[in-house]
Amino acid sequence: MSDLTQxxxxxxxxxxxxxxETGFPPTREDIARQFxxxxxxxxxxxxxxxxxxxxxxxxxxxxxxxxLLKEEAAELSxxxxxxxxxxxxxxxxxTAETNVDTWLRVDPELFHPRADxxxxxxxxxxxxxxxxxxxxxxxxxxxDADNGQIVAAVMPxxxxxxxxxxxxxxxxxxKKITLKPENSAPAYKPLEIDxxxxxxxxxxxxxxxxxxxxxxxxxxxx
Amino acid sequence: MSDLTQxxxxxxxxxxxxxxETGFPPTREDIARQFxxxxxxxxxxxxxxxxxxxxxxxxxxxxxxxxLLKEEAAELSxxxxxxxxxxxxxxxxxTAETNVDTWLRVDPELFHPRADxxxxxxxxxxxxxxxxxxxxxxxxxxxDADNGQIVAAVMPxxxxxxxxxxxxxxxxxxKKITLKPENSAPAYKPLEIDxxxxxxxxxxxxxxxxxxxxxxxxxxxx
DNA sequence: TTCTGTACTGTTATTTGGTACAGTACACCT
DNA sequence: AGGTGTACTGTACCAAATAACAGTACAGAA
Numbered sequence: 001m002s003d004l005t006q007x008x009x010x011x012x013x014x015x016x017x018x019x020x021e022t023g024f025p026p027t028r029e030d031i032a033r034q035f036x037x038x039x040x041x042x043x044x045x046x047x048x049x050x051x052x053x054x055x056x057x058x059x060x061x062x063x064x065x066x067x068l069l070k071e072e073a074a075e076l077s078x079x080x081x082x083x084x085x086x087x088x089x090x091x092x093x094x095t096a097e098t099n100v101d102t103w104l105r106v107d108p109e110l111f112h113p114r115a116d117x118x119x120x121x122x123x124x125x126x127x128x129x130x131x132x133x134x135x136x137x138x139x140x141x142x143x144d145a146d147n148g149q150i151v152a153a154v155m156p157x158x159x160x161x162x163x164x165x166x167x168x169x170x171x172x173x174x175k176k177i178t179l180k181p182e183n184s185a186p187a188y189k190p191l192e193i194d195x196x197x198x199x200x201x202x203x204x205x206x207x208x209x210x211x212x213x214x215x216x217x218x219x220x221x222x
Numbered sequence: 223m224s225d226l227t228q229x230x231x232x233x234x235x236x237x238x239x240x241x242x243e244t245g246f247p248p249t250r251e252d253i254a255r256q257f258x259x260x261x262x263x264x265x266x267x268x269x270x271x272x273x274x275x276x277x278x279x280x281x282x283x284x285x286x287x288x289x290l291l292k293e294e295a296a297e298l299s300x301x302x303x304x305x306x307x308x309x310x311x312x313x314x315x316x317t318a319e320t321n322v323d324t325w326l327r328v329d330p331e332l333f334h335p336r337a338d339x340x341x342x343x344x345x346x347x348x349x350x351x352x353x354x355x356x357x358x359x360x361x362x363x364x365x366d367a368d369n370g371q372i373v374a375a376v377m378p379x380x381x382x383x384x385x386x387x388x389x390x391x392x393x394x395x396x397k398k399i400t401l402k403p404e405n406s407a408p409a410y411k412p413l414e415i416d417x418x419x420x421x422x423x424x425x426x427x428x429x430x431x432x433x434x435x436x437x438x439x440x441x442x443x444x
Numbered sequence: 445t446t447c448t449g450t451a452c453t454g455t456t457a458t459t460t461g462g463t464a465c466a467g468t469a470c471a472c473c474t
Numbered sequence: 475a476g477g478t479g480t481a482c483t484g485t486a487c488c489a490a491a492t493a494a495c496a497g498t499a500c501a502g503a504a
Contacts, residue, residue, distance in 0.1 A: 130354055132352055
């Protein structure tokens with residue numbers, strides 16, 4: 001899909017984020033400042049390239065005359081939408097564009113704490129926390145959790161090795177972390193992770209990280 | 223709701239339409255031209271009045287620095303909201319304005335079947351259907367149901383006599399209707415209703431009606 | 445009656461922002 | 475070896491846009 005270069009993608013993302021945050025597109029100077037260019041012309045060149053490739057339209061003679069085109073424009077008002085995150089591409093932040101399956105029109109502020117993204121639950125491991133197979137859970141992004149909270153943990157799938165999100169109840173005692181399913185059936189075993197063999201606070205070496213804490217759910221079928 | 227004057231409302235609408243059509247807000251001159259002002263100052267005065275009343279925010283020193291504020295941005299699309307229905311005033315249709323506690327920004331089409339309104343569950347009578355106290359259920363409005371479906375039933379509260387919504391699993395056998403809670407604790411007893419003593423198809427005389435069928439739920443706390 | 449708010453006209457100063465032109469450097473393709 | 479596209483720096487001009495000041499007129503509230 002994307003015949004944009006890395007830099008052009010970054011700039012398009014910046015335009016989108018500016019629209020979301022400020023309500024209007026950035027100027028050439030805004031873009032230059034954001035990316036550390038010393039000249040507006042750099043930004044202008046990129047805009048023209050992105051426009052030529054059909055992602056935006058530049059309206060000549062108009063300040064901030066940048067228009068997102070077609071499917072781009074639909075994503076404009078993400079203000080009351082949440083991304084549904086599927087599988088996680090290696091090395092990407094969790095809410096990176098590539099991990100977003102779709103956007104659902106649900107107000108993030110409905111949840112407490114506020115939801116930053118959604119994830120569709122697969123399996124029955126949290127059944128006794130009343131979270132069922134197919135439920136869509138709201139997750140508040142944060143990288144740690146309190147004991148007893150339900151967390152969205154990111155770790156490689158045991159067979160495929162691909163990063164995936166799983167819900168578990170989190171407990172930490174010193175260097176020992178327990179991720180506990182809420183299902184007393186014998187098939188569901190708590191997962192024990194020992195941080196001790198790792199270098200201090202470096203988490204890069206463990207294939208486990210907390211993406212956020214459970215903030216509620218949506219069940220879409222009667 | 224609107225403490226804006228006629229003219230101010232027109233101008234706010236123009237800003238909204240410009241945002242939709244061009245992707246960025248108008249300038250003072252755009253506004254002046256649209257309304258036939260010969261001076262930009264007229265537009266500026268209006269913008270400052272609208273901003274003072276909290277509908278927009280003006281970002282000083284920025285071309286087209288007009289931002290719709292949250293409430294305003296929401297009113298752009300009434301179509302992705304659902305009314306939360308609390309108690310039912312006597313003799314009113316269920317989604318009548320007076321019964322609406324608030325509007326929540328949730329896409330009705332998320333649910334299957336489509337939700338027409340929301341209702342906050344109180345109590346534990348549907349616990350074993352994984353519907354908990356405090357959950358917000360989506361209801362698809364219809365006046366009958368299939369056997370075994372969970373319905374939103376409207377009937378007078380046993381003590382106060384005020385109409386209220388309760389969730390129950392619905393069964394009908396001839397003239398006999400059973401509304402069954404999903405909680406095996408002895409406190410929760412099925413409710414039996416016999417339509418036989420009533421005049422044919424007239425339901426006005428029975429203090430029970432189906433408001434719709436359960437279509438899913440939202441749980442807003444982790 | 446005075447004050448405040450609405451609804452403008454008219455003018456001007458100043459900043460913001462778009463855009464053209466002239467370069468440099470590097471990578472990739474043919 | 476030369477052409478094309480990307481990714482910038484640097485300068486400059488001028489139109490676009492904000493914003494302030496000074497008015498007029500009218501309407502409703504204190």
